[in-house]
Amino acid sequence: MTKLSCKTPQVMSTETVEDLLKKHGIEHLVNKLKHDSKNDDDDDDDGEDPFEFFSQFGEENKNLENRGIIFINGPITKDTLARASKRLLTLHFDKDFQDDIQIIINSPGGYVDAGWAFIDLMTFCSNRIVTICMGEICSMGTNIFIAGDHRIMSPNSQAMIHHFSWAAMGSYPDLVAQRKAEDLEHQREIEHLLQCSKYTKLEDVRKQLLKDQDHWLSPKEMKLHGLCEQIYTPKQMTKKGVEKRLAKARGKIRESKNSGT
Numbered sequence: 001m002t003k004l005s006c007k008t009p010q011v012m013s014t015e016t017v018e019d020l021l022k023k024h025g026i027e028h029l030v031n032k033l034k035h036d037s038k039n040d041d042d043d044d045d046d047g048e049d050p051f052e053f054f055s056q057f058g059e060e061n062k063n064l065e066n067r068g069i070i071f072i073n074g075p076i077t078k079d080t081l082a083r084a085s086k087r088l089l090t091l092h093f094d095k096d097f098q099d100d101i102q103i104i105i106n107s108p109g110g111y112v113d114a115g116w117a118f119i120d121l122m123t124f125c126s127n128r129i130v131t132i133c134m135g136e137i138c139s140m141g142t143n144i145f146i147a148g149d150h151r152i153m154s155p156n157s158q159a160m161i162h163h164f165s166w167a168a169m170g171s172y173p174d175l176v177a178q179r180k181a182e183d184l185e186h187q188r189e190i191e192h193l194l195q196c197s198k199y200t201k202l203e204d205v206r207k208q209l210l211k212d213q214d215h216w217l218s219p220k221e222m223k224l225h226g227l228c229e230q231i232y233t234p235k236q237m238t239k240k241g242v243e244k245r246l247a248k249a250r251g252k253i254r255e256s257k258n259s260g261t
């Protein structure tokens with residue numbers, strides 16, 4: 001039986017990418033993409049593709065996927081990673097593409113078999129892979145993130161590491177056989193954390209990272225454990241930007257006081 005590795009409790013958002021774009025005031029783009037998709041004569045789709053909207057959005061924004069920008073947004077499944085996997089392979093075999101591949105992740109985790117397959121594909125890819133955490137990364141989402149060659153977190157993001165969850169049913173011999181699969185999965189998790197963190201001993205990984213309960217980490221803590229190289233600082237959050245905003249706020253206060261006298 002396939003095992004799930006996700007934050008607990010797992011809450012699946014029903015909000016689509018289209019809803020998010022509408023919420024942020026760019027509904028005109030949504031309408032344009034809908035119009036373009038209706039006029040598309042190429043009807044070789046064999047089902048709903050969760051990355052289809054991102055694909056069209058990428059074409060509108062200077063074709064992001066051809067520039068090596070890949071999105072993993074939502075639960076980790078074979079379906080949601082299918083398009084991202086194809087993009088990785090396409091960029092790997094494109095001799096003209098020598099830039100970094102950027103994988104932007106915002107995921108609550110998901111199926112471990114799908115996640116490990118994608119991580120193996122990342123190691124196969126010849127391009128340098130930069131993983132970027134936006135929002136949150138949990139469980140298998142964290143494992144994919146830390147597998148990058150260079151790992152970046154946004155300042156308001158968070159990560160979670162924990163033991164994978166699993167369920168099994170069947171006869172007693174089946175359950176005994178299933179235990180071996182669980183032991184193998186646990187060993188993969190340990191080895192991955194050893195390889196991707198600053199720790200070299202199993203005891204340190206268990207004490208500092210893979211605890212008995214969900215272990216939530218801030219970007220600074222991820223960097224402290226050697227699971228992240230960089231915390232992205234937006235321009236408006238730099239010291240110069242903060243001073244500029246404070247000066248602007250003080251000016252408005254003075255104007256308000258002067259107008260009141």
